[in-house]
Amino acid sequence: MNKPLNLFAITLISIFAVYLYVLGENKTIEIIKSEYLFILGLIVISFVFLYFKFKLKDYEIVDFNQNSKPSLQSTILFFLIFQIVDYISEDGFIGMISQWFMYWVMGVIALLLMETINYYKNYKLLQRVK
Numbered sequence: 001m002n003k004p005l006n007l008f009a010i011t012l013i014s015i016f017a018v019y020l021y022v023l024g025e026n027k028t029i030e031i032i033k034s035e036y037l038f039i040l041g042l043i044v045i046s047f048v049f050l051y052f053k054f055k056l057k058d059y060e061i062v063d064f065n066q067n068s069k070p071s072l073q074s075t076i077l078f079f080l081i082f083q084i085v086d087y088i089s090e091d092g093f094i095g096m097i098s099q100w101f102m103y104w105v106m107g108v109i110a111l112l113l114m115e116t117i118n119y120y121k122n123y124k125l126l127q128r129v130k
Contacts (some may be wrong), residue, residue: 018100041109045113045116055119079103
């Protein structure tokens with residue numbers, strides 16, 4: 001899980017750099033505020049993830065998500081398709097890049113949700129063994 005977290009951290013910094021350069025500080029803050037429900041959901045999922053991670057810290061974790069990880073190529077292709085749709089439907093470049101933060105939050109939510117489900121399955125497996 002380290003590589004995706006590093007990638008998400010670098011992309012978040014890049015998104016904010018582009019936002020501040022192209023849109024300015026006020027519009028950047030407005031975009032972040034408009035995604036508050038997704039951010040709250042991210043916080044809740046993070047707490048659940050951390051709960052299971054600490055519960056299982058002394059046990060070997062089975063990776064149930066082994067066959068369900070998308071490739072980087074398919075992720076980039078998926079993102080590009082959404083960028084084209086956003087460019088058309090959000091009235092150009094500014095509307096398109098204003099969606100990047102929401103995509104970032106949704107990506108982190110998806111990653112944490114997959115990992116949380118994996119930890120939950122490990123937790124249930126441990127409960128059956130005990």
